[in-house]
Amino acid sequence: MAATSVAIKPRLVLPPKTSTRCGDHALLLFWPGRNPNRNEIPQRMRVKAQAEKHDSSSSSSSTMSIDFSDPDWKSKYQRDFEARFNIPHITDVVSEAVSYPSTFCLKMRTPVSVDLLERYSDEEWHGYIYNNDRVLLKVIHYSSPTSAGAECVDPDCTWVEQWVHRAGPREKIYFKPEEVKAAIVTCGGLCPGLNNVIRQIVITLEIYGVKKIVGIPFGYRGFADKDLAEIPLSRKVVQNIHLSGGSLLGVSRGGPKVSEIVDSMEERGINMLFVLGGNGTHAGANAIHEECRKRRLKIAVVGVPKTIDNDILLIDKTFGFDTAVEEAQRAINSAYIEAHSAYRGIGIVKLMGRSSGFIAMQSSLASGQIDICLIPEVPFNLHGPHGVLSHLKYLLETKGFAVVCVAEGAGQNFLEKTNATDASGNIVLGDIGVHIQQEIKKYFKEVGFPADVKYIDPTYMIRACRANASDRILCTVLGQNAVHGAFAGYSGITVGICNTHYVYFPIPEVISQPRVLDPNSRMWHRCLTSTGQPDFF
Ligand SMILES: Nc1ncnc2c1ncn2[C@@H]1O[C@H](COP(=O)(O)OP(=O)(O)O)[C@@H](O)[C@H]1O
Numbered sequence: 001m002a003a004t005s006v007a008i009k010p011r012l013v014l015p016p017k018t019s020t021r022c023g024d025h026a027l028l029l030f031w032p033g034r035n036p037n038r039n040e041i042p043q044r045m046r047v048k049a050q051a052e053k054h055d056s057s058s059s060s061s062s063t064m065s066i067d068f069s070d071p072d073w074k075s076k077y078q079r080d081f082e083a084r085f086n087i088p089h090i091t092d093v094v095s096e097a098v099s100y101p102s103t104f105c106l107k108m109r110t111p112v113s114v115d116l117l118e119r120y121s122d123e124e125w126h127g128y129i130y131n132n133d134r135v136l137l138k139v140i141h142y143s144s145p146t147s148a149g150a151e152c153v154d155p156d157c158t159w160v161e162q163w164v165h166r167a168g169p170r171e172k173i174y175f176k177p178e179e180v181k182a183a184i185v186t187c188g189g190l191c192p193g194l195n196n197v198i199r200q201i202v203i204t205l206e207i208y209g210v211k212k213i214v215g216i217p218f219g220y221r222g223f224a225d226k227d228l229a230e231i232p233l234s235r236k237v238v239q240n241i242h243l244s245g246g247s248l249l250g251v252s253r254g255g256p257k258v259s260e261i262v263d264s265m266e267e268r269g270i271n272m273l274f275v276l277g278g279n280g281t282h283a284g285a286n287a288i289h290e291e292c293r294k295r296r297l298k299i300a301v302v303g304v305p306k307t308i309d310n311d312i313l314l315i316d317k318t319f320g321f322d323t324a325v326e327e328a329q330r331a332i333n334s335a336y337i338e339a340h341s342a343y344r345g346i347g348i349v350k351l352m353g354r355s356s357g358f359i360a361m362q363s364s365l366a367s368g369q370i371d372i373c374l375i376p377e378v379p380f381n382l383h384g385p386h387g388v389l390s391h392l393k394y395l396l397e398t399k400g401f402a403v404v405c406v407a408e409g410a411g412q413n414f415l416e417k418t419n420a421t422d423a424s425g426n427i428v429l430g431d432i433g434v435h436i437q438q439e440i441k442k443y444f445k446e447v448g449f450p451a452d453v454k455y456i457d458p459t460y461m462i463r464a465c466r467a468n469a470s471d472r473i474l475c476t477v478l479g480q481n482a483v484h485g486a487f488a489g490y491s492g493i494t495v496g497i498c499n500t501h502y503v504y505f506p507i508p509e510v511i512s513q514p515r516v517l518d519p520n521s522r523m524w525h526r527c528l529t530s531t532g533q534p535d536f537f
């Protein structure tokens with residue numbers, strides 16, 4: 001083992017291997033144009049090495065220096081990890097903040113079982129979460145760094161426990177409900193489930209006893225625009241909002257400066273802020289939290305990650321993602337039927353995913369109707385003997401039709417860069433769906449092999465629909481936990497599901513970069529197995 005001190009990310013970067021072309025045996029059945037004797041690094045190996053520079057769902061915001069020759073390195077690493085994942089509390093800066101017994105009572109609802117009574121008296125049992133409860137972030141013990149998808153801290157892939165804070169109601173709360181004015185804001189693009197989260201936050205706040213609850217209209221913009229009035233919220237107002245998509249409060253990109261937002265919060269007397277949004281929104285939420293700390297304000301800022309792209313680090317999945325995948329099935333099935341019913345038909349479906357191909361991958365897997373799935377994380381050639389177009393020709397010759405699913409962020413290298421950004425500073429992407437459609441048409445005309453190409457872009461239909469049952473449950477639990485976190489006095493946190501348990505993360509740990517798909521992951525390999533597509537290089 002290395003005796004030197006090295007700066008690494010907690011994920012081990014392996015040198016790419018130059019052997020093992022196991023995938024080619026299967027691929028040859030589908031793609032006779034491939035030369036099995038080519039002496040090159042397999043594509044999936046190369047993209048893994050590349051991806052690890054900016055990858056992945058396992059990464060975290062800070063790099064750390066580990067001396068693996070130190071016999072105590074593991075406990076030091078774990079201490080460092082505990083410090084990084086510590087969740088900020090209002091008492092860190094407001095020393096006079098005191099706790100009160102929670103007004104969120106579980107005891108009367110759940111009679112203590114005989115079993116429990118044997119161990120604890122009815123007085124002792126309460127059903128709250130202890131502040132020191134933890135959830136294991138990574139649950140696989142890899143026996144080797146070469147295990148599929150291995151995430152290792154040290155070169156031996158030693159088992160290192162990584163614990164994060166368990167979400168839920170605490171016995172002690174740091175706000176008197178009658179002194180709370182809570183605000184909810186939804187920012188960024190739409191996402192199925194926003195109304196479910198808003199509804200559950202309001203209902204849970206009322207159960208704690210909060211009377212003053214407002215919605216800030218149209219994202220962060222609503223804090224500064226004098227023409228936009230606060231929306232009073234109550235159980236009565238939100239009772240049925242989950243039955244429709246969108247956001248009751250409205251959304252927007254861009255908006256005022258952080259200091260203006262905090263000024264506005266002070267003026268309005270807001271001391272709990274629930275922020276529903278993606279990476280950008282959470283960067284804003286964290287900046288608001290930091291500004292509140294700087295001003296020593298007793299304000300809890302709690303995020304709920306929202307993005308159909310599912311591109312938030314460490315979290316199993318974000319709400320709305322499941323619904324998006326389900327809704328995409330309709331578009332894929334239509335593309336399949338069009339392609340299948342046409343003479344030499346090709347169906348193309350473009351799905352969202354600015355920097356991550358999760359929707360495209362899961363939708364392809366779910367449908368079983370996709371022949372080619374293209375995502376931002378895996379480079380591909382359109383032209384040439386190993387390109388997408390030549391594989392499409394092969395598919396038309398052999399099975400008569402083909403269906404392609406492309407993520408919006410895929411193949412951006414084929415498109416002209418404009419440097420244009422939206423109001424939030426996100427780069428405006430070129431339309432890869434339209435580009436591929438045009439290239440396919442051009443190619444088949446040139447080779448004198450007419451193909452019937454149909455292109456479907458269901459983007460906003462997917463995003464605007466209401467959440468499915470599984471997302472509704474997720475939204476409900478996230479909304480409740482957001483309120484529990486705020487009452488417990490935490491701030492600058494976000495709530496997520498991690499290995500089926502609900503946890504609180506400090507915001508910076510989940511937004512240091514967009515979560516991207518690991519091309520060497522088991523799931524991407526399963527997708528390739530399902531589509532039967534080769535590497536397009
Ligand atoms: N780095 C940042 N710091 C503060 N606010 C930000 C930052 N990035 C984005 N925002 C704000 O967050 C909101 C939503 O961001 P956006 O990127 O559009 O959506 P999402 O939150 O879904 O990623 C916008 O109002 C934007 O101005």
Ligand SMILES: O=P(O)(O)OC[C@H]1O[C@](O)(COP(=O)(O)O)[C@@H](O)[C@@H]1O
Pocket residue numbers: 188189190278279306307308309352353354355408422
């Ligand atoms: O047209 P809009 O509103 O800018 O939204 C498009 C964006 O929405 C997304 O699906 C989700 O983005 P956000 O998470 O930032 O809301 C992106 O993949 C896509 O680029």
Ligand SMILES: [Mg+2]
Pocket residue numbers: 188278279280426
């Ligand atoms: Mg974003």
